[in-house]
Amino acid sequence: MITTVTLNPALDITMELNQFVPNEYNSVKRVSRIPGGKGINISKAISVFDLDTMAIGLLGGHAGHFIAEQLREYGITTNFWHIEEETRTNLIIIEQEKKTHTLLSDPGPKIAKHDLDRFIAIFSRVMSQSKIVALSGSLPKDVPDDIYRQLIEIAHEKNVQTILDAPGASFEKGIEAKPFLAKPDLRASKNRVFNRQVDSQEAAINIAHEIVNRGIQIAVISYQDTKDIIATTDKVWLAESIKQQAVNIVGTAEAVIAGFAIKLVQEKKEDIADIIKFAMACGLASALTDEEEFHTQKDVIKCLSCIKISELK
Amino acid sequence: MKIKDIMLKNTISVIPECPLEEVIKIMAIQRINGIPIVDNQQKVIGFISQHDIIKELLPNYLGIINSNSFITEFIQLSKKLKEYANYKVEEFMKKNIITINEDDNEVMAADLLIRNRIHHLPVVRDGYLVGIVTMRDLLKAMIEEEDEDEQDRTQ
Numbered sequence: 001m002i003t004t005v006t007l008n009p010a011l012d013i014t015m016e017l018n019q020f021v022p023n024e025y026n027s028v029k030r031v032s033r034i035p036g037g038k039g040i041n042i043s044k045a046i047s048v049f050d051l052d053t054m055a056i057g058l059l060g061g062h063a064g065h066f067i068a069e070q071l072r073e074y075g076i077t078t079n080f081w082h083i084e085e086e087t088r089t090n091l092i093i094i095e096q097e098k099k100t101h102t103l104l105s106d107p108g109p110k111i112a113k114h115d116l117d118r119f120i121a122i123f124s125r126v127m128s129q130s131k132i133v134a135l136s137g138s139l140p141k142d143v144p145d146d147i148y149r150q151l152i153e154i155a156h157e158k159n160v161q162t163i164l165d166a167p168g169a170s171f172e173k174g175i176e177a178k179p180f181l182a183k184p185d186l187r188a189s190k191n192r193v194f195n196r197q198v199d200s201q202e203a204a205i206n207i208a209h210e211i212v213n214r215g216i217q218i219a220v221i222s223y224q225d226t227k228d229i230i231a232t233t234d235k236v237w238l239a240e241s242i243k244q245q246a247v248n249i250v251g252t253a254e255a256v257i258a259g260f261a262i263k264l265v266q267e268k269k270e271d272i273a274d275i276i277k278f279a280m281a282c283g284l285a286s287a288l289t290d291e292e293e294f295h296t297q298k299d300v301i302k303c304l305s306c307i308k309i310s311e312l313k
Numbered sequence: 314m315k316i317k318d319i320m321l322k323n324t325i326s327v328i329p330e331c332p333l334e335e336v337i338k339i340m341a342i343q344r345i346n347g348i349p350i351v352d353n354q355q356k357v358i359g360f361i362s363q364h365d366i367i368k369e370l371l372p373n374y375l376g377i378i379n380s381n382s383f384i385t386e387f388i389q390l391s392k393k394l395k396e397y398a399n400y401k402v403e404e405f406m407k408k409n410i411i412t413i414n415e416d417d418n419e420v421m422a423a424d425l426l427i428r429n430r431i432h433h434l435p436v437v438r439d440g441y442l443v444g445i446v447t448m449r450d451l452l453k454a455m456i457e458e459e460d461e462d463e464q465d466r467t468q
Binding site for chain 1: 321322323324325326328339342343344351353354355356438441443444
């Protein structure tokens with residue numbers, strides 16, 4: 001079982017219309033309501049491969065019930081702690097004529113200590129039935145920056161392999177517990193890690209080395225939309241997506257994490273370069289679809305030939 | 314039809330030390346009528362339903378629900394609930410519970426639900442809670458399966 005943690009989920013409502021005119025009646029052409037949040041997106045990508053995945057975290061109100069029900073429709077097991085306040089909603093307005101894309105982001109609920117304690121208790125219990133746990137995404141208000149460190153420590157006590165994909169202080173505190181794989185969310189932290197700018201391949205390699213030197217087995221740095229640096233204790237690779245035009249980069253990072261989790265849970269003795277290639281193909285397949293995740297396993301297989309992996313000396 | 318294909322994949326559960334008040338709140342907020350009790354390893358060790366709580370606190374209440382005297386008993390139930398709010402759920406839960414394996418089928422689930430006069434069956438894999446199945450899930454699955462047969466005939 002691959003468990004994913006989403007502490008700050010969202011209901012993403014997208015409304016498409018020809019043109020948005022303020023102070024007028026606007027007729028919407030298409031509406032979609034999709035559960036969002038990094039951990040949730042990872043579970044959705046894993047479920048495409050028919051593997052057992054459980055989504056846990058914090059949900060609240062009608063939006064929370066809707067998200068949990070939708071996830072179960074996808075075949076994902078849920079075990080969320082439900083809070084009193086409503087889960088946040090993101091409203092995305094797409095104007096087809098002007099080709100604009102406007103996001104109205106809800107600040108989201110406050111999390112009481114009691115609720116966080118209950119979530120940690122659920123996390124601890126479900127680790128008994130998990131092989132891998134992916135901890136992903138930003139934190140809601142009032143949740144301490146070291147929450148991922150606490151959760152990784154609990155997971156390690158139960159021999160569960162851990163993956164951390166988070167921004168800023170939650171990432172830097174999280175890696176103190178030495179997750180198996182760590183990937184800083186550069187987009188959410190404005191390309192900064194350890195107070196340094198990651199604006200070149202060289203900077204990405206340096207950051208990857210620093211993460212590995214802190215006791216992490218695999219460091220992944222997505223420093224450009226089509227380029228990633230992956231480092232282990234003794235090797236560094238450059239992974240590039242070639243010959244394809246991305247249509248939606250939202251959700252690609254989660255698909256990459258899902259790819260690593262899928263390969264790690266299968267416990268096959270595969271070459272690390274092949275594991276990286278598969279994970280990157282998951283990311284590319286996601287970028288080529290207009291939704292957050294790829295739809296079929298074939299989408300990923302087709303992308304394998306578009307990933308170039310080179311070992312850097 | 315395997316149970317894992319028709320069960321509700323919600324593994325919300327509580328531990329035996331959980332106070333009764335919190336169990337009732339979880340049932341209300343999660344919109345469920347019963348909840349599995351698990352140990353620290355997420356293995357199923359008990360079950361409690363709203364029905365079990367009422368029966369435990371006021372054994373006569375369910376027998377007189379159709380008579381006028383239920384109004385006075387209702388006040389009694391309210392008092393009892395407040396009195397026992399902080400008691401651990403392990404004091405009220407069913408301990409000899411019936412579970413079903415995720416690879417068993419719908420016929421076995423229906424048989425267990427009817428013969429034991431219960432409404433929920435926790436679904437397990439190696440003892441770990443992986444879902445819950447009710448008669449409603451079975452009926453839904455049976456209706457949908459019939460539709461698929463119909464589709465096969467028309468193709």
